[in-house]
Amino acid sequence: MTIQVATRSALRPTPRLMTIFSSLLVALATLAAAVASFQPFADPRLLFMDVIAGAQASGYCCRGYYGVMSSLGAISWALAAGTALFAALCLWSRGEAASRWSPLAFGGALSLALCLDDMLLLHESILPGWGLPQEVVLGAYGLAGMAYAFVQRRRLLSSEGAFLLLAFLLFGGSLAIDILLHSTESMAVAAEDSLKFVGIHAWLAFHIDQAQRAVLSMHPNPPPHPVS
Numbered sequence: 001m002t003i004q005v006a007t008r009s010a011l012r013p014t015p016r017l018m019t020i021f022s023s024l025l026v027a028l029a030t031l032a033a034a035v036a037s038f039q040p041f042a043d044p045r046l047l048f049m050d051v052i053a054g055a056q057a058s059g060y061c062c063r064g065y066y067g068v069m070s071s072l073g074a075i076s077w078a079l080a081a082g083t084a085l086f087a088a089l090c091l092w093s094r095g096e097a098a099s100r101w102s103p104l105a106f107g108g109a110l111s112l113a114l115c116l117d118d119m120l121l122l123h124e125s126i127l128p129g130w131g132l133p134q135e136v137v138l139g140a141y142g143l144a145g146m147a148y149a150f151v152q153r154r155r156l157l158s159s160e161g162a163f164l165l166l167a168f169l170l171f172g173g174s175l176a177i178d179i180l181l182h183s184t185e186s187m188a189v190a191a192e193d194s195l196k197f198v199g200i201h202a203w204l205a206f207h208i209d210q211a212q213r214a215v216l217s218m219h220p221n222p223p224p225h226p227v228s
Contacts, residue, residue: 018212022163022205029076029201033194036069037187045186048193050121057184069193070118073200077115080204084108087211094218103151104214107207110144117141145171155210163206170199 036047042065046054051067058066085108091101117123123137149168155161174195181188 018209022209025205025208026163026166026198026202029198032072033069033197037190037194043186045184045189045193048189048197050118052121069197073197074115074118076200076204077111077118080200080207081108081111081115083204083211084111084207087215090215091218096218100214104207104210106148106151107210110148111203111207113144114141160209161206163202163209167199167202167206170195170202174199 037044042063043058046058046063046066048069049057049067050070051062054063054066055061084104088101088104088108091104117137120126123134123141127137128134145168149156149164152161152164156165174192177188177192177195181192183189
């Protein structure tokens with residue numbers, strides 16, 4: 001009797017399933033942002049602001065819902081970082097070409113930096129307090145984002161990069177609202193941070209998809225073969 005060892009193609013999720021998962025993740029993030037923005041029970045900006053900023057804006061410390069959307073966004077940044085960096089480590093440890101793991105490592109490192117920035121208010125408070133202007137920090141993030149877009153340019157021009165493109169567009173929209181309105185009014189904050197929140201989850205969806213594709217297509221060692 002011959003038992004055929006499962007091949008990689010038999011185990012690999014189809015691109016359609018990956019797209020469905022990514023679409024569901026972004027749809028749920030959009031729904032969550034809409035509910036947070038239009039619910040009638042609390043000032044929406046208090047849900048999107050950092051916990052400390054929310055307490056300062058409300059004049060009362062503290063409610064359990066302060067900063068809930070901000071915290072969820074930071075968790076998703078961390079998930080993107082962990083997923084991408086772990087996949088890059090798997091590829092590197094198996095001796096894969098740098099062209100296969102370095103984009104994931106870049107995306108993971110950038111996700112981690114943005115996660116820490118959101119959690120610790122680096123560009124808003126800590127780094128300016130150390131003498132590094134906020135504009136310089138934001139400019140550095142912008143340059144890093146453009147460099148990453150260049151690294152991923154082939155995917156951005158294909159359906160495989162649709163969620164990364166969506167993330168960049170949403171981040172750009174959030175930044176435009178901040179620059180043009182520069183307001184602490186409730187709906188302005190909700191609009192700005194809602195775009196950012198959905199953008200984070202589009203970013204996460206892209207990196208989960210890329211990590212799956214990369215790890216499941218690793219060259220086997222030894223290659224699969226029939227076992228008698």
